[in-house]
Amino acid sequence: MLSTSSSATSSLISSNHGEEEEENDPFAIVDEVHQDDTYADVRELLEKLSSQDRSRYASHDDDNHNANKTTTYPDYDNNNNNESSRKQQHIRQPKNHAIELPIFAAYTTYFGYAVLILCGHIRDLFAKIIGQGRYLRDTQNSPYPSDNLRWYAPLLSSWENFYTRRLYHRIQDCFNRPIASNPGAQIHVLERVSDDGNKTMTLTTGQGRVARACLNLGSYNYLGFADDWKVTCGKDVLNSLKDLPISTSSCRNEFGTTKLHREVEQVVARFLHKEDALALNMGFNTNCTTIPALTSRGDLLISDELNHTSIVNGARASGAAIRIFRHNDTKHLEDILRQAIIMGRPRTRRPWNKIMVIVEGIYSMEGEYCDLSNVVKVCKKFGAYIYLDEAHSIGAMGPSGRGCAEYCGVDTADIDIMMGTFTKSFGAMGGYIAGSKDVISFLRRRCAGSAYHNSLSPAVCQQVISSFKVVMGEDGTNIGKKKIQALRDNSNYFRMRLQDMGLHVLGHYDSPIMPVMLYNPTKIAAFSRECFKRGLAVVVVGFPAVPILESRARFCISAGHTRKQLDRALEEIEDVADILKLRYKSSTFG
Amino acid sequence: MTEQNELERELRVLNFCNFDFLGFQTSDALRQASTDALNKYGCGSCGPRGFYGTIDAHLQIEEEISKFCHTDQAILYSDGASTCSSTIAAFAKRGDVLVVDEGVYEPLSTGVYLSRANVHWFRHNDVDDLERVLKELQATDKKLGRKPGAQRRFIVVEGLYKNLGTIAPLREIIALKHKYHYRLILDESFSFGTLGKTGRGALEEHNKRPMYDAEITTIALENSLGSIGGVTVGNEEVVDHQRLSGAGYCYSASAPPFTASAAVASLRLLKSQPELVQRLQANIRYTYKCLDKHKNSITHKAKLVVTSDSRSPIVVLQLERDSAYESAIMSGIMRECLHRGVAIVASTGQDASKSSHLRTELAPCIRITVSALHTKNDTDKMVNTLIDSAILVTSRYSLNLE
Numbered sequence: 007m008l009s010t011s012s013s014a015t016s017s018l019i020s021s022n023h024g025e026e027e028e029e030n031d032p033f034a035i036v037d038e039v040h041q042d043d044t045y046a047d048v049r050e051l052l053e054k055l056s057s058q059d060r061s062r063y064a065s066h067d068d069d070n071h072n073a074n075k076t077t078t079y080p081d082y083d084n085n086n087n088n089e090s091s092r093k094q095q096h097i098r099q100p101k102n103h104a105i106e107l108p109i110f111a112a113y114t115t116y117f118g119y120a121v122l123i124l125c126g127h128i129r130d131l132f133a134k135i136i137g138q139g140r141y142l143r144d145t146q147n148s149p150y151p152s153d154n155l156r157w158y159a160p161l162l163s164s165w166e167n168f169y170t171r172r173l174y175h176r177i178q179d180c181f182n183r184p185i186a187s188n189p190g191a192q193i194h195v196l197e198r199v200s201d202d203g204n205k206t207m208t209l210t211t212g213q214g215r216v217a218r219a220c221l222n223l224g225s226y227n228y229l230g231f232a233d234d235w236k237v238t239c240g241k242d243v244l245n246s247l248k249d250l251p252i253s254t255s256s257c258r259n260e261f262g263t264t265k266l267h268r269e270v271e272q273v274v275a276r277f278l279h280k281e282d283a284l285a286l287n288m289g290f291n292t293n294c295t296t297i298p299a300l301t302s303r304g305d306l307l308i309s310d311e312l313n314h315t316s317i318v319n320g321a322r323a324s325g326a327a328i329r330i331f332r333h334n335d336t337k338h339l340e341d342i343l344r345q346a347i348i349m350g351r352p353r354t355r356r357p358w359n360k361i362m363v364i365v366e367g368i369y370s371m372e373g374e375y376c377d378l379s380n381v382v383k384v385c386k387k388f389g390a391y392i393y394l395d396e397a398h399s400i401g402a403m404g405p406s407g408r409g410c411a412e413y414c415g416v417d418t419a420d421i422d423i424m425m426g427t428f429t430k431s432f433g434a435m436g437g438y439i440a441g442s443k444d445v446i447s448f449l450r451r452r453c454a455g456s457a458y459h460n461s462l463s464p465a466v467c468q469q470v471i472s473s474f475k476v477v478m479g480e481d482g483t484n485i486g487k488k489k490i491q492a493l494r495d496n497s498n499y500f501r502m503r504l505q506d507m508g509l510h511v512l513g514h515y516d517s518p519i520m521p522v523m524l525y526n527p528t529k530i531a532a533f534s535r536e537c538f539k540r541g542l543a544v545v546v547v548g549f550p551a552v553p554i555l556e557s558r559a560r561f562c563i564s565a566g567h568t569r570k571q572l573d574r575a576l577e578e579i580e581d582v583a584d585i586l587k588l589r590y591k592s593s594t595f596g
Numbered sequence: 597m598t599e600q601n602e603l604e605r606e607l608r609v610l611n612f613c614n615f616d617f618l619g620f621q622t623s624d625a626l627r628q629a630s631t632d633a634l635n636k637y638g639c640g641s642c643g644p645r646g647f648y649g650t651i652d653a654h655l656q657i658e659e660e661i662s663k664f665c666h667t668d669q670a671i672l673y674s675d676g677a678s679t680c681s682s683t684i685a686a687f688a689k690r691g692d693v694l695v696v697d698e699g700v701y702e703p704l705s706t707g708v709y710l711s712r713a714n715v716h717w718f719r720h721n722d723v724d725d726l727e728r729v730l731k732e733l734q735a736t737d738k739k740l741g742r743k744p745g746a747q748r749r750f751i752v753v754e755g756l757y758k759n760l761g762t763i764a765p766l767r768e769i770i771a772l773k774h775k776y777h778y779r780l781i782l783d784e785s786f787s788f789g790t791l792g793k794t795g796r797g798a799l800e801e802h803n804k805r806p807m808y809d810a811e812i813t814t815i816a817l818e819n820s821l822g823s824i825g826g827v828t829v830g831n832e833e834v835v836d837h838q839r840l841s842g843a844g845y846c847y848s849a850s851a852p853p854f855t856a857s858a859a860v861a862s863l864r865l866l867k868s869q870p871e872l873v874q875r876l877q878a879n880i881r882y883t884y885k886c887l888d889k890h891k892n893s894i895t896h897k898a899k900l901v902v903t904s905d906s907r908s909p910i911v912v913l914q915l916e917r918d919s920a921y922e923s924a925i926m927s928g929i930m931r932e933c934l935h936r937g938v939a940i941v942a943s944t945g946q947d948a949s950k951s952s953h954l955r956t957e958l959a960p961c962i963r964i965t966v967s968a969l970h971t972k973n974d975t976d977k978m979v980n981t982l983i984d985s986a987i988l989v990t991s992r993y994s995l996n997l998e
Contacts, residue, residue, distance in 0.1 A: 143833070150831065152811055157777035159748045161687065161811075162837050170840055182839070184650040188638040191649065209655075225642040225649070226849070235638035243639060244631060249620035252858045253824045254628055256614035258940050287824070288675035290848035294706075315847040319685075323710055429849035433640040435674065435824075458702045459677040460818040465630065466852060469639040545647040 023271060031077070044569045045495050054136050059515040064414045066379060106592045108557060111525040113556050118527045126172025140205050141171045169549075177531035178204050180538075180546055186217050189225040190233035191566040194218070195543055215298065220543035221575055223561045228402040228518050229489045230566030231433035231473050238485060239472035246468035255463050258286075259450065262461030270467045273474045274438045278408065279418050282446035284439045285470070286455040287462050289397060291318040292437030295455035296425065297364075297393070298324040299448075304359040306346055308339065308390070310376075312369045317395060321364070327351070332399025333372070336380040345386045361390040361516075367399030367410030367426075371560070372551055373513025373520050375461045378414040382421070391422045402518050407490045409475045410480030413516065431477075434469040436462045493518055493565040496572060503576045508589035512558070521547075521558040522588070529586050530557050536585060540578040612964045612978050617790050617909050618872050619969035620669045620822030620862040629861035633854035641850045645839075649850035657817075657856045660863055662829050665796060665813070667806050669835035670827045671842065674851035676816025678844035679826030680783055681707035683814050684752065686841040687781075687834075688713040695720065695729055695778065701758045704783055713877040720760065723768040726751070730776040749778045750812075755787030755798025759943070759958055761904025761912040763791070766802040769811045782810040789820025795866055795873035801907075807831050820866070823859035825851045868957060870893040876968035879975065880909050883966050886979040887911070898986035900962070911964040913982075921959040921993045928992070929962055932985035938978050940964050962986075 043049060052527060079338040133139025143160075145153045152158045162170075179198060187194040194217035198207040210216045231238060246266065256262035274283040286292045297320030301307055305326040309317060311334045321328050329346065331339040343361065350357050363385050365376045378394070385392050398411040404412030409426065412416050418424065423441045428434040439449060450456050497518040504511045510523035522531055527548065534546045537559075548557040563572075583589055620626055643649030654672050662670035668936055673679040684707030688694050692713040696705070699720035708715055716733065719725040737744065751773055753764045766782075773780050784797040792800030799806055800812070806813060812834050816826040828838060838845055866872065884906045887894065894900050895916060904912040915922055923944040930942035941963040964978065 072686040150808060150811075151774060152779050154743055154777075157744050158779070159692075159745045159832055161747075161748065163777070166841070170837070171762055174840065181646045182650050183648060184652055184655055185648055186652045189635070189640075189642040189648060189651075190638075195648070196652065215652075222648060224647045227642040232638045232640065232642055236635075239639065240634070243634060247630060247634075248626055251616075251822065252626055252855065253616075253621065253818050253822055254614060255621060255822060261611075261613045288678060288844075288848060289846055291675055291678050294678070294681070315843050319710060319843055323706055427849070429640055430642065433638060433642060435640055435849065435852050454677070454702050454706070459675065460816070460824065463824050463852075463855060465634070465854070466639065466824075475661060543648055588931075 045499055047481075048499065048502070052495065052502060054116060056494075056498050056515040057503060060413075062516050064375065064376060064379065086310035107525070108590055110594050111523075111590060112555060115525050115527065115557075119554065122173050122176075122527060123168075126168060129172065130168075133309045134404065138493050140202050148453070165316070173527070175204050176209060177534075177548075180531050180534035183211070183538075183543070185543075186215070188232050188235065189222065189227055189565060191222055191227075191230070191568075191571060193220055193222040193225075193543055195220050195538070218538070218541065220538070220541050221567075221571055222543050223563070223575060224543050224545040225564070226398070226430035226562055227433065227564045227566060228398075228431040228493055228562070229407070229433075229473070229477065229486075230477075230492070230564045231431070233566035234485075235433065238476050238481075239469050242472045243465050243468045246465050250281070250464035252465060253463055256461065257458055258456040258461045264464050264467070266464045266467035266471065267462060270462070271438070273471055275440055277474055277478060278424055278440045280424060280440040281443040282441070284446050284449050284453070284456060285428075285436055285467070286438070286453075287436050287460055287463055288455075289429050289435075289437035291455050291459065292425055292439060293317050293320045293395065294323060294428070295320070295453045295459070296423075296439050296449055297321055297452035300324075300393075300423070300445075301326040301362055304351065306358045307364060308342055308346070308361065309364045309367065310334070310369075312372060313366055314370065314395065314397065317364055317366075321334040327358075331500045333369070334374065334377045336377055336384050339381065340384045340388075343384065344388060347388060361388070362393050362422075363390050364393045364395065367396035367403065368392060368517055368519060370398050370519060370545065371521065371558075373517045373560075375403065375410050375413065375514055378416050380412055382416050386420070392420070393423045393425065394421050396424060397437070398430055398519065399428035401477060401490075402493060403516065405490070407431070407486070425529055428466070428470045428473075432470055432473040435466045436470070467519065489565040493563065496565065496567050496569075497563040499569070500561065500576070503572075504561075504579070507576075507580055507583055508573055509583060510588075510590045519560065520563070521560045523590065524557045524559055524586075524588065525555065525590075527557060529588070530559075532586055533559050533582060533588075536582045540582070542575055542578055605939070607934065608913070609934060609937050609939040610970075610974055610978060611967070612970075613941045615786065615819035615910075615965055616822050617820045617876055617965065617967055618795075618822070618866065619967050620820070620865060622969075623822070623862070623865065625865055626858045627823060629857045630683055630854040633857035637853040639854070640852050643843060643849060644847065645850045651850070651853045651856070653853040653856040653860070654850060656720045657859045657863070658827065658861055661815070661827050664863060664867065665806055665815075665829045667813070667829040668831045670829045671835045671838050671845060672851060672856065673826045673828070673842070673843065673844050674848060675824070676785060676818040676826035676853075677703040678817060678848070679814050679828060680704045680785070681710060682842040682844035683812060683838065684708055684750075685710040685843060686838050687711075687812065688750055689750060692750070693733065694750050694752055695726065695733075695803075696752040697754070697757075697764070698758050699760050699762070700752060700754055704752060704754065714867060720757075721762055721765060723765055723772065726769065727772055730772060730778070732865045734776065744777055750781050751778045752781045752783075754783040754785070755801075756784075756791060756905075756908055756910065758786050758910065758914075761908040761910035761963070763787070763801070763905040763908055764798060766798055766804060766809075770802075770804055773809075779812065780810040780815070781812045783814050785814065785816035785826070786819055786910065788815045789866060789873065790876060790905065791826055794870045795820070798807075804970065809837040817855070817859045821859050821862040823862060824855040825859065872968050876909060877907070879966050879968060879970050880907065882972060883911060883964070883975050883979070886975055890979060890983055893983050893987065898983065899991045900986055900990075903961070909966040911966065913962040913964075914959055918959070919993065925993055926960040926962055929982070929985050932989055933981050936981045936985065938981045940978070940982065 133142045184196045185193045185235040197210045197216040254262040270285045271283045293316035301324045303325045307321045308329045399410040401407045427437040475481045530546045537544045545560045641649045658670040680703040688711035690712045694713045716728045787798040789795045814828045817823045899916045900913045926942035
């Protein structure tokens with residue numbers, strides 16, 4: 007029977023967990039590395055909070071006691087039973103972060119957007135009547151033939167352009183801030199001014215450009231390789247430039263492969279315990295080109311609703327059918343998988359050629375990690391392939407930085423395709439795909455990224471090799487170990503303090519990304535500007551990157567931050583939270 | 597296996613294989629600029645442009661290249677291929693019309709596919725066929741009573757076709773574009789730095805004005821400029837829109853600052869030494885002259901024909917007649933040449949398969965790229981080696997070619 011087999015697999019996985027935890031607790035290295043622990047005073051609390059989240063969301067230790075209850079599946083032979091339990095499964099699981107949108111915030115947010123849109127339309131109307139306005143394109147006297155609206159449709163039209171003009175431009179100064187330094191813990195942000203009502207921003211000129219020194223809480227510099235670049239990777243990278251060009255100006259399959267490219271791939275494969283790997287020039291393109299190479303018409307892709315645009319683009323380009331499951335909701339995933347297998351392809355009802363489930367290690371806008379052990383369990387049960395995008399989690403999670411799989415206690419052999427980027431933790435550029443030898447050699451031939459596109463810069467390859475070696479400890483130091491530990495401590499401390507403030511913080515402990523909900527559109531700009539004034543470079547995100555009601559600020563913590571810096575930042579944030587009324591956890595009115 | 601051994605033996609070969617047309621890859625100025633930038637900024641940018649990934653080096657290349665191209669603005673992507681695909685998908689949406697040349701290379705066709713617009717293809721470089729498509733569309737408009745301003749319409753072409761080494765007849769295409777009121781998306785990735793008197797690309801070659809005659813122009817920095825990344829140039833409207841809608845710009849980490857600095861350095865080299873472009877063009881002429889001189893042995897003995905344009909630095913040779921062994925012959929020629937010290941590329945052909953969105957199948961071919969650094973001796977050696985190898989390899993298959 008199906009139920010028995012599934013409980014057998016689940017017990018197998020859970021027993022693995024048990025072993026791992028008892029015999030060598032991956033976090034036991036803490037004391038060894040940190041003789042002078044800067045977080046000694048809060049150490050116990052941090053560990054408690056982190057292990058709480060870990061057992062709840064990653065390893066599911068709580069569930070193991072009643073494993074039978076949670077992993078018994080409806081009996082297919084019995085129709086009545088089947089239907090009733092399917093109904094049960096449709097009940098939406100609470101979101102992992104379990105944050106409820108306060109009604110007050112929802113109403114004011116809607117109201118805010120309504121006012122903005124109304125004002126925008128009034129402005130547009132007046133501009134049209136008067137015939138003047140900074141957004142009114144002068145189509146009569148325009149030198150461009152394509153501005154003649156009699157013959158050409160406007161290049162930009164409709165809601166998107168309205169949103170850009172009337173909503174985005176008002177707070178344009180909070181985004182695209184240029185910096186004039188390395189993206190380390192401390193950055194120099196260039197001041198900009200606008201003399202046309204924020205339509206365009208220009209750098210301040212006059213006596214040179216003005217830069218403001220800020221604490222960087224926005225870059226994906228998780229392991230802090232941007233801070234100590236000269237010590238850890240600089241020498242090797244500069245050396246590599248001596249005999250290799252900046253660009254190979256050729257694709258991987260022709261003459262764009264250097265010895266460094268091969269080395270990168272070997273290092274990545276070794277790091278992830280995979281047979282082989284393929285390194286491509288751009289992380290975004292890695293997803294965009296491998297997914298179409300792996301799947302095509304007649305295949306089914308099942309994707310988490312919060313997956314990154316690159317995955318969405320790749321999935322669309324593949325021509326495969328796409329189904330979406332609710333974020334991190336493995337019950338829903340299972341439901342979709344079962345439906346897909348039973349029903350087959352639409353119309354013809356023939357079985358799918360293959361089914362691939364695509365999830366991310368850490369979701370960049372949520373700060374949550376994937377419920378990987380359950381995803382693997384479900385996929386194994388139904389024989390679906392797993393594609394794991396570790397863009398944010400590789401290097402940043404797990405006791406030795408091996409990403410979400412290591413953290414969740416999943417064997418990388420169970421994950422068919424592992425994708426990740428070098429841009430974030432490793433301070434380089436590009437992305438990789440790791441998998442079995444067959445898959446990788448197939449991709450080498452077929453994936454557009456390696457068959458047609460320019461290959462990685464050799465200097466970047468060297469950066470990847472050097473930083474991986476540091477993380478793996480192959481450079482002969484314990485810098486890598488320290489970095490991973492520091493990142494975890496910094497993030498957990500920062501998250502704890504933010505939660506203590508009564509802010510709505512998304513995500514789980516041990517994840518270096520922590521979004522703080524702002525809700526109101528006006529608070530997006532206010533938060534960013536207030537923080538900037540206080541010397542904090544923070545990222546704020548609004549529509550369309552997140553749903554319209556869920557505007558947020560996002561902090562990315564790095565191993566390069568010191569506790570002193572974080573304490574100062576927290577003080578300032580507390581100040582800003584008071585001004586902007588952000589403490590939604592302690593009060594409905596913020 | 598043999599290939600691997602060959603690589604590990606470290607052959608010194610003449611480079612007729614990569615798209616480094618102007619020889620900037622090995623220039624000291626680029627190396628110096630990259631070293632300086634690396635020392636200042638480190639390697640990666642650690643973030644997308646929107647979130648503190650905009651570094652002043654990025655702004656510099658955007659400003660300089662837009663000035664160089666005589667356009668208002670430019671936007672920098674971190675990868676050449678995603679420049680094309682993101683740009684097309686940012687403008688053409690469902691319900692819009694794209695009229696695309698069948699010979700476009702993979703990133704463009706991916707962009708066309710991703711846009712979800714209505715796509716109409718015309719035969720490669722065939723202006724009459726283009727006009728036929730445009731007329732048909734016009735007739736449909738009339739039938740439906742649709743106003744010409746109801747849809748955004750674009751023609752998508754490459755200045756110099758990567759896969760075919762042909763040059764788009766831009767003069768005629770632009771005339772048609774104005775006549776039928778289409779916007780032009782022009783990819784100058786391979787024509788930039790190689791065509792035109794000062795290397796400004798296909799528009800300069802055909803005496804056309806950027807922004808007026810081609811609204812949207814994409815340029816990869818990976819070929820002539822010897823760096824990494826790509827830019828789209830155009831007027832303010834074109835560029836600004838992509839900063840929020842270009843998927844590869846918005847949702848991807850920005851280019852490492854050193855690649856931007858390297859591109860600035862090579863752009864300055866190109867500006868200060870326009871004779872480099874002339875040298876390249878002289879080399880191209882010489883190469884075609886050599887090939888023409890040996891036409892006898894190439895076509896009669898080796899059964900190869902040159903199919904690329906005589907102004908193109910990408911020289912393409914194809915078999916005169918189709919053969920079941922085409923790709924084997926091409927790889928054989930490439931291997932033989934490599935063995936004799938000349939690196940050329942055998943494209944084993946691209947099937948318009950499910951993994952790529954290419955419209956047409958490409959026959960297997962030999963691709964030679966000419967660089968400004970080559971001397972006449974190099975070219976002579978390449979041509980002789982090519983002919984010898986081609987004769988040797990094709991004679992093996994001669995029975996099948998009869």
